[in-house]
Amino acid sequence: MNKTWNAPKAKVQLRLSVQRLRTLQQKKEAQAKASRRDIASLLERGKIETARVKVETIINEDIHVELLELLELYSELLLARFGLLDQNTRTPDPGISEGVCSIIHAAPRTELKELHVLRDILMHKFGREFSVAVMENRDGCVSDRVVRKLGNATPSSELVDAYLSEIAKAYGVEWTPNLPAYAEENAEAQEVSEMADGNDSEKAPTSGSDPAATLKLPAIPPTEGEGKEKKSSEDSKPKSGPNPSKKPSSPPDAPEDEFDALAKRFAALKKR
Numbered sequence: 001m002n003k004t005w006n007a008p009k010a011k012v013q014l015r016l017s018v019q020r021l022r023t024l025q026q027k028k029e030a031q032a033k034a035s036r037r038d039i040a041s042l043l044e045r046g047k048i049e050t051a052r053v054k055v056e057t058i059i060n061e062d063i064h065v066e067l068l069e070l071l072e073l074y075s076e077l078l079l080a081r082f083g084l085l086d087q088n089t090r091t092p093d094p095g096i097s098e099g100v101c102s103i104i105h106a107a108p109r110t111e112l113k114e115l116h117v118l119r120d121i122l123m124h125k126f127g128r129e130f131s132v133a134v135m136e137n138r139d140g141c142v143s144d145r146v147v148r149k150l151g152n153a154t155p156s157s158e159l160v161d162a163y164l165s166e167i168a169k170a171y172g173v174e175w176t177p178n179l180p181a182y183a184e185e186n187a188e189a190q191e192v193s194e195m196a197d198g199n200d201s202e203k204a205p206t207s208g209s210d211p212a213a214t215l216k217l218p219a220i221p222p223t224e225g226e227g228k229e230k231k232s233s234e235d236s237k238p239k240s241g242p243n244p245s246k247k248p249s250s251p252p253d254a255p256e257d258e259f260d261a262l263a264k265r266f267a268a269l270k271k272r
Contacts, residue, residue: 040171
């Protein structure tokens with residue numbers, strides 16, 4: 001076995017890492033709660049741009065907290081399967097490989113000294129060649145969940161709006177996000193298409209067709225008094241075109257569908 005490997009010390013370090021990871025999560029969650037309250041106040045005062053900048057920080061902090069949660073779970077996994085970790089091998093057992101690789105790869109992105117020490121212990125046990133491969137994530141040995149939470153991409157405007165909507169709802173602030181740019185473009189394109197269709201109908205009307213039938217008006221449901229004698233003369237006249245009592249199918253509401261999709265993404269991000 002590697003002469004630098006000390007099983008009792010490794011087990012103690014794993015317990016310390018779990019404890020410190022849990023404490024740091026609680027601290028960051030308390031800070032995030034105070035930040036959300038401040039953002040709700042900014043929304044209430046109409047300072048939308050400042051709120052959007054601040055919410056990007058909250059999004060990044062939430063992602064970092066999720067990374068800490070994963071590292072805590074991996075540390076607990078190594079404790080539960082310490083017998084596999086204590087084997088005299090130069091590569092980790094498949095039952096603990098994901099946890100070992102994730103801690104070695106992600107520990108430098110945290111501020112926890114205990115986790116850094118644990119990382120050094122694991123690197124010494126499994127050797128330089130293995131450790132370098134893990135740090136470079138060769139062959140995708142690091143969990144995809146960990147890799148995604150290590151990214152530095154700027155949060156999308158849709159995600160920012162979803163966060164702001166949830167914060168406004170939680171603190172009872174009336175705020176509605178603006179229609180996304182691509183949704184506005186789709187709406188304008190649809191409007192232009194409908195106008196073009198209307199112009200074509202005016203230029204080449206079909207004989208015997210009712211111009212009013214081409215208007216996309218909502219159908220009025222029949223009332224109980226319809227069909228009485230006062231309208232018998234109108235009802236007896238032949239009608240052309242589609243049945244006015246038949247309600248046309250309405251086009252799908254793109255903004256609502258998009259908001260639902262954003263809400264799902266927000267829920268997926270917050271899912272523990």
